Amino acid sequence: MDKALYVAMTGASASLQAQATVSHNLANSDTPGFKEALANTQAFPVQGPGYASRIDAMHVDAGFNRRVGAQQITGNALDLSLQPGNWLAVQARDGSEAYTRAGALTLTPNGQLVTPSGNPVLDENNNPVAVPPHQAIEIGHDGTLSIIPLGEGPQTMATIGRLKVVQAPDERLERGLDGLFRNTEPLQPFALAAGKTLDSGMLEASNVDAAGALVQMIQLQRQYEMQVKVIKNVDENARSANTLLRLNG
Structure with missing residues (x-):
């Protein structure tokens, strides 16, 4: 009975x-740009002396859903929708390079270009992008950043840099606890994306199916309740067996 109790207990933990x-x-x-996290379970025989009769129902991080989210037109020059397979390079809190598809960019009071989470956007030279005072800003399809300086006319539009957009195979990306993605093989840097890399004035929506996620929550809740019920039944059976043993003794 202890084996059934252990399997049900670890299964309930994995469901949570x-x-x-x-x-x-x-x-x-x-x-915007959020990629659905995937979860799974697998049977894991507990190692140790003797026969491996204990099986752990182990929770497994199955990565993320690669599907591209719906496109939303905003008209904001700092809203970016990246082409499939392309990722925007940003600076993580620890100073390392990370990647995101969250393209709702903003400017800080000192002119630094940042993501919704406040991470500085990097240029092709791996430096945080700083935008001088301007009256108009434009981001081209190749990531080129151009401005019309403050107080100048349209004919003075000048290129001040280019955003670092890379082509990153999904299998080499891993999401961190901060929500940013990182290269699982850092000794092999991602190649810079060529040609049309993004669209300005648009955002990629989250690829989470809210209705499907709600159904999944209900299924997991019922699964958890079933596992808890098994634990209770096993415990009651163990109590009944102990009572019978005492009576026969």
Whole structure:
């Protein structure tokens, strides 16, 4: 009976972890560029002396959903929608290079271009992008950043840099706890994206299916309740067996 108790207990734990993943997805169903996190379980025989008769139902991080989200036209020059397979390079909190598809960019009071989470956007020279005072700004399809200086006419539009956009194979990307993606093989840098890399004035919506995630939450809740019921039944059976043993003794 202890084997059934152990399997049900670890299964309930895995269900709770999966619920946390789905809850995180639901919370980000309106976050531009968000990629749905995937969760799974697998049987893992517990290692140790003797026969491996204990099986752990282990929660597994299955990566993320690669599907491109719906396109939303905003008209904001700093809103970017990246082409499939392209990722915007940003500076993480620890100073390392990371990647995102969250293209709702903003400017800080000192002119630094940042993501919605406040991460500085990098240029092709791996430096944070700083925008001088301007009266108009434009980001081209190749990531070129141009401005009309403050107080000048349209004929003075000048290019001040180019955003670093890379082509990153999905299998070489791993999401961190900060929501940013990183290269799983840092010794092999991603290649810069060529040609049309993005669209300005548009945003890629989250690829989370809110209705599907709600259904999944209900399924996980029922699965958890079933596992808890198994634990209770096994415990009651163990109590009944102990009572019979005492009576026969």
